[in-house]
Each structure stands twice: as C-alpha cells, then as structure tokens.
Amino acid sequence: MGGRPSAATRGAFAKSSFQSQLMGVAAFHNTARRSAILPPGPQRIIGTVNDPAPVPEPSSAHGSYHWSFERLLAAGLVPLIVTPFASGSLNPATDAILCSVLLLHSHMGFQSVVIDYIPQKTYPGLRKIFWWLLNAATVTVGVGLYEFETNDVGITEAVKRIWRA
Template sequence: MASIARQSPLLRQTCLSAFRSPFVGKNAAGVSQVVAFHASAKKQILPPLPLNDPAPIPKPHPSEGSYHWTFERLVSIGLIPVTIAPFAAGSLSPIMDAILCSLLVVHSHVGFQSSIIDYFPERRVPKTRTFLNWLLRGFTLTTALGLYEFETNDVGLTEGIRRIWKA
C-alpha cells in the first residue's frame, strides 16, 4: 500500500489520462504518452483485414451464381411432390424411390456445401474449407451408396418409412 502511495501522483495522472482526450498527454517525467487501451499501428489486438481490396469479378459459369440458385430451388421444389406422392397415392415404385433418394442426396449436398461456403471463407481458412469440401463429398458418396443398397437389397425408402410410421 505504501508503494502505491509513493507512486500516486504518477498513477493518478495515468488513470486520469484515460478519461481525458485521447490525444497525447504528459506524465510526471515530462514524457509524452498515449491514453491506455488506445489502438495504434504498433499495438493492434487483431491483424487488420483487407478492407479496401477490390472484389474480383468471377468468370460466368453455369454451376455458379443465378444458375446455381435456380438449380437449388428446382431441386427443393421437386422434392415436394416426390415426397408426398408415394404416401398419398399408395404407389410403391422403385423409380419413384430412386428419384426421391437422388433428390435427397443432391439437396443435402447442395445445402451443406452452401453452409461451408458461407461460414468458411476461402481467403481466411483455405485449408479448412478444402478439407470440409472433401469430407462433404465423402459423406455424400457414402450416403448415396447406402441409399442405393437400401433400395436394391431391402424394401426401399418409402416402404421403410411406411413401416417405421406404422410400427
């Protein structure tokens, strides 16, 4: 406590400078100082992001942009009748099951891929994004193979759902 009392003029001036103007002040030794917690070019908490870099203009490609958005919506809209028809009409067609499984796999893949694109930007975490894209491809392939096996060697997706529903 005594050491604080000896340093009190300097401590008081340093503490008061935090409440004054954020410009330069003088301490007891007459040396210029900057207010506490002042962000300067030398001491930044986080590295700056490239704020003023121009956005690159991508080359048009059919699988990106508005074509991609339209494809996502068509798959989503196509899932509605294919999901309802087997249960409403009572028809159990292997072709209908194959279309349903295909649309489910594509819909899931596109949705998870959009999440990866949104939450893992390539310029900030390129290796993580690449890893997650390959992981998604692996899971998509595994899911497609599993549904194919279920369709060909078992009762099929719609009959399986019907049995679970009535159990």
C-alpha cells in the same frame, strides 16, 4: 464476542456479497467474460486501400442457374415425397428418384454451409478438408441409399413401416 454482527457490518457484508454475485452477470454488461468465443481467424491485408476489389470470373454454375437448380430440386421434393404415400403404390423408380433428389438437395445445402461459414480467403486448408469430407459423406450416403433400395425394403416402405409402428 460471539453475538450477532452490528447493522453496519451486516450491511457492508450484504453489499459486498451482492456485488460479487452480480459481477459479470448484469444485463448489458460490456465487460463480460468471453473465454468461450474463439479468437478471430488470421487477418491478412492484400494490396492497398487504392486497389480495386477483385471481380470474379462470370460463371453460370455459380449464379442464377445454380440458384434456379436448387429451387427446382427443393420444389421437386414435395411431389416426390407425397406421391408414394398418397397413391399407395410402391414404385422402385419413384423411390430411386426420391433418394437421388434428396441426396442432391442435402449435398447442395451442406455445400452452402461450407461456403458461408468457412471463407476461402481466411481458412483455405480447412475449407478444402471440409469440402472433401462433404464429398466423401455424400458418396457414402449415396452408396448406403443404393444398398437400402436394392437389397432391402426401400425408403418409402421403411417410412410406411415406421409410421405404422
């Protein structure tokens, strides 16, 4: 009749409602929904188990010289950023060197991201597209920085003005 449900009915209702709320949310639940995760890339097996692993051709551009050059650029950015602000003088040559080193540093960093996260074996076409997009973006930013340096106030003066604003 229209009264309150019995204790047994309330307990069963509360338990089923509670269980339905916990479905897929419990900590360390091993059957969680994975609809947001992308499917794995194409799986290819080349050769057999007994084939040796391919050894790449030695190249100093992809080894320690490349790593040393990256570290040299990263370390060189520190004095290039501090010098114009500490000395108080605006030198167009220092500004141009700062822009060049910053552009190279950014390009090499994004290049590492493409190398790390878009494997050549799995996604050769996608990697080539991202490689060309990175090169186009680097050229575009380089032209923009050149225009900003020659036709406007330059990056150091712009940072000074923004800092004082």
